[in-house]
Amino acid sequence: MRKQFCDALVARSRSSNMVFLTGDLGFMALETLQEALGDRFINAGVSEQNMVSVSAALAREGFEVWVYSIAPFCYARPFEQIRNDVAFHGLPVKLVGNGGGYGYGVMGPTHHAIEDYGVLLTLPGMSAVVPVFDEDVEEAIQAVGDRGSPVYLRLGRGAGPKGYAPPRYAAWRQLVRGAGPTVVVAGPLAGAYVEAFAALAEERRPNLWAVAELPVSAEALPPELLEQIAESGRLCVFEEHVRQGGLGSQLAMALADAGVAFPKWRQGVAREHHYERSGSQDYLRRQSGLDAQSALAVVAEMMNGSR
Amino acid sequence: MDEGIRVARKRLLQMHFESGVGHIGGNLSCLDALVLLHRERLAESDRFILSKGHAAGALYVALWSVGKLRDSDLSQFHRDDTLLPGHPPPSGVDGVLFATGSLGHGLSLAAGTALALKLQKAKGQVYCLTSDGEWQEGSTWEALIFAAHRRLANLTVLIDHNQLQGFGRTDAVASMSPLWSKLAGFDVDLSIVDGHDLSAIRTALDRESSTLRIIVLETRKGNGVSFMQDRMEWHYLPMQADQYRQAVEDIDNLWSDGDAQS
Numbered sequence: 346m347r348k349q350f351c352d353a354l355v356a357r358s359r360s361s362n363m364v365f366l367t368g369d370l371g372f373m374a375l376e377t378l379q380e381a382l383g384d385r386f387i388n389a390g391v392s393e394q395n396m397v398s399v400s401a402a403l404a405r406e407g408f409e410v411w412v413y414s415i416a417p418f419c420y421a422r423p424f425e426q427i428r429n430d431v432a433f434h435g436l437p438v439k440l441v442g443n444g445g446g447y448g449y450g451v452m453g454p455t456h457h458a459i460e461d462y463g464v465l466l467t468l469p470g471m472s473a474v475v476p477v478f479d480e481d482v483e484e485a486i487q488a489v490g491d492r493g494s495p496v497y498l499r500l501g502r503g504a505g506p507k508g509y510a511p512p513r514y515a516a517w518r519q520l521v522r523g524a525g526p527t528v529v530v531a532g533p534l535a536g537a538y539v540e541a542f543a544a545l546a547e548e549r550r551p552n553l554w555a556v557a558e559l560p561v562s563a564e565a566l567p568p569e570l571l572e573q574i575a576e577s578g579r580l581c582v583f584e585e586h587v588r589q590g591g592l593g594s595q596l597a598m599a600l601a602d603a604g605v606a607f608p609k610w611r612q613g614v615a616r617e618h619h620y621e622r623s624g625s626q627d628y629l630r631r632q633s634g635l636d637a638q639s640a641l642a643v644v645a646e647m648m649n650g651s652r
Numbered sequence: 653m654d655e656g657i658r659v660a661r662k663r664l665l666q667m668h669f670e671s672g673v674g675h676i677g678g679n680l681s682c683l684d685a686l687v688l689l690h691r692e693r694l695a696e697s698d699r700f701i702l703s704k705g706h707a708a709g710a711l712y713v714a715l716w717s718v719g720k721l722r723d724s725d726l727s728q729f730h731r732d733d734t735l736l737p738g739h740p741p742p743s744g745v746d747g748v749l750f751a752t753g754s755l756g757h758g759l760s761l762a763a764g765t766a767l768a769l770k771l772q773k774a775k776g777q778v779y780c781l782t783s784d785g786e787w788q789e790g791s792t793w794e795a796l797i798f799a800a801h802r803r804l805a806n807l808t809v810l811i812d813h814n815q816l817q818g819f820g821r822t823d824a825v826a827s828m829s830p831l832w833s834k835l836a837g838f839d840v841d842l843s844i845v846d847g848h849d850l851s852a853i854r855t856a857l858d859r860e861s862s863t864l865r866i867i868v869l870e871t872r873k874g875n876g877v878s879f880m881q882d883r884m885e886w887h888y889l890p891m892q893a894d895q896y897r898q899a900v901e902d903i904d905n906l907w908s909d910g911d912a913q914s
Contacts (some may be wrong), residue, residue: 385771388802390794390798392797392798394756394794395763395794395797397760398761398791398795399761399764399798400764400765401760402760402762402767403764403767405749405750406765406772408768408771425757426757426791429751429752430750430760432758433751434742434743434751615886630697
């Protein structure tokens with residue numbers, strides 16, 4: 346999504362007083378943005394704590410401020426700066442973490458971000474945007490850019506089937522329809538399930554929903570989703586994030602708030618920060634049971650049990 | 653000696669005593685510079701950021717000395733339902749831009765503010781007061797690298813160098829002594845002055861510079877109060893009634909003795 350991200354920001358920079366700060370990342374990716382922004386493109390160096398506090402001050406003085414790094418360096422290292430300097434003051438800084446989840450794969454666990462939005466959403470006024478498809482990025486950038494509160498943008502790798510035309514960007518989108526369980530997935534992982542799920546016979550085929558914006562609130566739940574959950578009673582959530590504080594726990598709380606029962610519940614999450622052996626994002630998804638085959642097995646198991 | 657400084661010192665002591673609050677030592681060490689800055693230097697287009705947030709009392713008194721806070725505000729310091737907590741709050745006080753108190757944030761916030769003014773080609777000087785202990789925070793050095801590299805000439809850093817931190821002398825806890833020699837390794841405009849000598853502070857503030865300015869204020873913790881001066885315990889302790897009376901007497905005596913610089 347990095348190419349789309351850069352293009353969208355270049356386009357947006359024409360009508361905004363954007364300042365873009367990077368923690369020394371963006372080689373062979375952000376050069377066109379650097380050129381477009383001139384002195385408002387700031388390589389802040391390898392100093393994420395300073396970069397985030399500087400961004401808070403720039404936002405306070407009225408600039409539209411984007412802060413970019415590899416996901417963990419964007420939120421874990423400077424967490425206190427995000428908390429005290431950005432969130433406590435309600436400043437609309439846009440924190441961009443590239444390679445969310447296991448995105449940096451075999452680069453190792455120091456480069457993974459599987460607790461990013463869970464941690465950040467504990468902060469006042471914070472929200473998160475997790476584009477699902479590469480095609481989402483342009484609209485997601487406008488959503489993030491226009492938001493008057495702090496926001497975290499988790500960039501990943503779009504993974505829809507070849508030739509697939511995803512529905513237009515929205516916080517909630519249904520990607521597959523069927524008569525099976527309801528499956529709700531955060532971010533790009535949803536795209537990775539489309540093909541496998543769509544191939545199932547209708548009575549076993551899940552209703553697959555992709556979520557691109559967090560936190561989940563009871564008010565924002567699509568009525569159709571609630572009908573489907575009520576109908577099947579089977580709900581399953583997948584995300585490339587730890588169980589604590591993720592989409593699963595947020596959705597469960599929102600459904601409880603809305604008074605919707607979901608008697609049969611399964612969750613697929615990022616199980617470990619590091620396994621015995623390292624590997625690609627796909628490898629780590631398989632280790633966590635998040636790949637499409639594992640998801641299919643969970644769905645089949647849910648169908649076999651009684652309601 | 654400036655009569656305004658005497659009034660401010662006594663108002664600070666009164667406020668801390670009435671609220672039963674400690675942290676007085678590190679407030680007295682930077683009060684003179686803060687009052688001078690607010691009374692004589694800060695214009696509408698300027699900004700001030702208190703990085704050593706535990707000197708909130710001194711900042712509130714400085715704001716009071718220029719009419720931005722009232723006596724009734726100060727009397728609520730540190731109490732329930734107050735606008736004035738023990739460290740500067742995120743909102744509600746004219747002249748407080750950021751909630752500080754966790755050390756190592758203020759210089760970055762000041763650098764960002766100075767950069768914003770520079771990008772906007774706006775006039776205005778940004779002032780930031782740090783403690784000396786907070787130069788043990790890595791983020792303070794990140795901020796220095798950033799501000800020096802960008803030659804933020806519209807930023808002035810004041811360091812309250814009282815040589816005492818929460819649980820020891822700075823040179824015994826994590827020595828960088830002398831601190832100025834480390835700072836001098838950067839491309840900055842450095843001055844070192846007696847932080848209780850108003851004319852020396854004015855001279856340092858008047859220096860023209862084409863790059864980041866750093867003024868090391870050599871100060872005394874608990875300055876002007878006989879039993880507090882240069883003593884670590886007054887980083888935290890609140891005053892008892894007899895101590896408060898003694899402290900006020902000490903301040904008044906300084907003026908009656910005609911000692912202009914203590």
